[in-house]
Amino acid sequence: MRKVEVVAYNPQWGEMFVAEAEHIASVLGANIVAIHHMGSTAIPGIHAKPIIDLLVEVQDIEQVDEYNAAMERMGYQAMGEFGIATRRYFPKENLEGVRTHHVHIFPAGSEQVKRHLMFRDYLISHPEDAQVYSKLKQDLAQQYPTDIEKYMDGKDGLIKILEQKARDYFKGEQL
Template sequence: MTIDEDIHLEPYDKHWADRFSNEHQTLIREIGPYTSAIEHFGSTSVPGMTAKPIIDILVGVENVLHTNEIIPKLTAMGYDDLGEAGIPGRLYLRKRGRHAYNVHIVLYRGDIWNHNIIIREYLRAHAVEAERYSEIKRRIVSQGTRTLLRYSDEKNAFVEQLLARAKVWMNGVQSE
C-alpha cells in the first residue's frame, strides 16, 4: 500500500466535528490507556476551511513503546499502518470507508504535536488566514493537482510560513 492517493477538496462541513467526536470516543475506548491526548487537527478542525474530507487525528504518546499496543488495536479497527510515511517521528495510519480518517501518532508535546496544535489554534483565531490557506489549496487543485503527495509538496512552503506566523502569535498569547 502506498501513501499516495487521489484527493479532492470540499467546503467546510459542520459534521466533520461530529465525525471526529465519534471516532475519538472509539479511540479512547480502544487505545486511551496508552495515550496522553487525542486531538482533532488539520483543516477539518477549523470552522469555515476548505479541506480534503478526511478527519486528521493527532494521538500523543509519552512513550514510543506504547505504539506496540496501539498499532494492533488500530489495525483491528480497520486502519492501515503506513509507518512513518516520510515524516520521522510520526506513525501514520489511515482508514477509508464511508468516512475517512488519518491517525498520526507522535510524541506528546514534541515538535510535531506542538506545531500542529499551534497551526490549528492560529487558524481558528484568524479567519482571514484560514481563508487565505483555503484559497491556496483550491488554487493548487484547480491547477490540476489530484494526488496527496503532490498536493502536500505544493502547499508546503505556505504551511512553513503559516507555522512561523503561528509561533509568533502563540508566543504573544502566552506572554500576556
C-alpha cells in the same frame, strides 16, 4: 495516484472527530494523554480534503506498536513512523477505498504536537489567513486533481509562512 478532493467546510466534521476519537481511546486506553482534532477539518469555515485528522498524544510511543492489530481491525493501516521520527501513522479508508481518517500519534508534548496545534489554533484565531489557505487549497485541487504530491508541494510555501506566523503569535505561550 490519489484523487485530490477539496470541499466546503462541513460542520459534521467535529462530530466525526469525536466519534472516531472515542474508538481510538477504546484501543489505546491509558497510554493516551490527549486526542486533538487537527488539520483543515478542524478549522471552521475553510475548504478541506474530507479526511478527519486525529492527533493523539501518548505517554509511551513504543507501546503504540502493541496495538497495531487492534487498529487494523478498526480499518486502519499501521504505517509506523512514515517519514516523521517518533510518530506512529495510521490512515483509514472506507469500503470504496476513499481515505476518511488519518491518525497521527506522538509522544505527549513533543515539538510535532506543538507545531500542529499552533498551526490549527493560529488559523482558527486568524480567519483572514485561514481563507488564504483555503483558497490556495481549492486552486491546487483544481490544478492537480489526481496528483496528491503536487497538491502537497503547492501548499508547502504558504504552510511555512503560516507556521512562522503561528510561532510568532504564540511566542512564550505554553501549549
